[in-house]
Amino acid sequence: MFLVKLTVLIAVICCVGCNDIIPEKRQTVICLQRFEDFTHQDAKFVFENVRKVYPQTILDSAIKLPRLAFVEERNRYRPDSLIDFLKDRKGMDTISVGLINSDISTTTRNVKDWGVMGLGYQPGKSCIVSTFRLKKMNRNEQLLKVVWHEIGHTRGLAHCIEPTCLMRDAEGYNHLDEETDFCKKCRKILEKKGLTLVQIPTIEQ
Numbered sequence: 001m002f003l004v005k006l007t008v009l010i011a012v013i014c015c016v017g018c019n020d021i022i023p024e025k026r027q028t029v030i031c032l033q034r035f036e037d038f039t040h041q042d043a044k045f046v047f048e049n050v051r052k053v054y055p056q057t058i059l060d061s062a063i064k065l066p067r068l069a070f071v072e073e074r075n076r077y078r079p080d081s082l083i084d085f086l087k088d089r090k091g092m093d094t095i096s097v098g099l100i101n102s103d104i105s106t107t108t109r110n111v112k113d114w115g116v117m118g119l120g121y122q123p124g125k126s127c128i129v130s131t132f133r134l135k136k137m138n139r140n141e142q143l144l145k146v147v148w149h150e151i152g153h154t155r156g157l158a159h160c161i162e163p164t165c166l167m168r169d170a171e172g173y174n175h176l177d178e179e180t181d182f183c184k185k186c187r188k189i190l191e192k193k194g195l196t197l198v199q200i201p202t203i204e205q
Helices: 002-021 040-053 079-086 139-154 184-192
Strands: 029-035 057-063 094-100 104-108 111-116 118-120 126-130
Touching: 029 040, 040 057, 040 094, 040 139, 079 094, 079 104, 079 118, 079 126, 094 139, 104 118, 118 139, 126 139
Parallel strands: 029 057, 029 094, 094 126
Antiparallel strands: 104 111, 118 126
């Protein structure tokens, strides 16, 4: 009888010990990483507005652009190379958003050097956003929309057919002024991926 009680007691102790060592699920952090050609003023603007939607957001100091990502004959940077450069700089629970002012281009649609506003792998740990191709009118608002679009890709979101959704495919054009927020379907997917966002507010210019 004593042996049975002792066995039960050991089992209870072991269970308590197991629960103690189960790590808590950490919340995703968005790290805004500006490169040296991206102004501090623009970075501060992005940071303040992204943090309103997702408080677990940080802003890192500027870093140099890696020469290996530069295509001299086109005077552009390769965002895929920049993504690889950023992906291991932070922990597993962090999305790194590279902010660059220079032009960027990638290979897509059977075009070797296709100019883009941003690039993010689906899914991925990092993404790149450029201001180079944004419209001068509503530039700040467009910048934030591209940031959210690429963050969406890192969480596994594909392009969306909803014309007002931030995940709309640019298809070689700039439709950003028509986009307002993530649609309900895309928001639901983001929440399942651990990225619960408040309603995106009117942009403060």
